[in-house]
Amino acid sequence: xxxxxxxxxxxxxxxxxxxxxxxxxxxxxxxxxxxxxxxxxxxxxxxxxxxxxxxxxxxxxxxxxxxxxxxxxxxxxxxxxxxxxxxxxxxxxxxxxxxxxxxxxxxxxxxxxxxxxxxxxxxxxxxxxxxxxxxxxxxxxxxxxx
Numbered sequence: 283x284x285x286x287x288x289x290x291x292x293x294x295x296x297x298x299x300x301x302x303x304x305x306x307x308x309x310x311x312x313x314x315x316x317x318x319x320x321x322x323x324x325x326x327x328x329x330x331x332x333x334x335x336x337x338x339x340x341x342x343x344x345x346x347x348x349x350x351x352x353x354x355x356x357x358x359x360x361x362x363x364x365x366x367x368x369x370x371x372x373x374x375x376x377x378x379x380x381x382x383x384x385x386x387x388x389x390x391x392x393x394x395x396x397x398x399x400x401x402x403x404x405x406x407x408x409x410x411x412x413x414x415x416x417x418x419x420x421x422x423x424x425x426x427x428x
Contacts, residue, residue, distance in 0.1 A: 329368055331398060335384040337409040340397055345373045348394060350385065351411075358393040366401045384409060 341349040342363075348355055363371040382405045385397040398404075 329398065329404070331384045331409075332386055335386050335398070335409070337405075337411040338383055338385055339380060340383045340385065340394075341380040342373055342377050344377065350394060356393050358388050358391065358395045361394055362396045364396070364398045366399055366404075368398075371399070 338351045343349060343354070346357055348357055357373070361373070363373060363376070365371050381397075381399045383397040383399055384404075386395045387393065388395045
């Protein structure tokens, strides 16, 4: 018995329905999330991409390196990857997957600064691409790989 003269297990049984509801809600969310991830942005939603954003194909190799338009590139430490719903995507959750993206490189380092995973509608809109992306990965001799 505790100070309130109730058994020690009373708080657990008293809040059991809350725990069960939370577990059920979590289970429903884990089932519903993959379907929600494929939803197009809402009607009238128009994402404002920066003027400097280019179009390309992005595959994340690790959380620090990617392949952009077929060439290796390093990601800036604060690189942001946005989903079609404009929410942040954690890089480790999409390793090995390839996306059509709009992207921005850091001018000073050439590292990938931000990328937006495109919807089919956004990908159909014309945008300047970049097939001339050079790699910013260096070898031990300081030479830049191309």
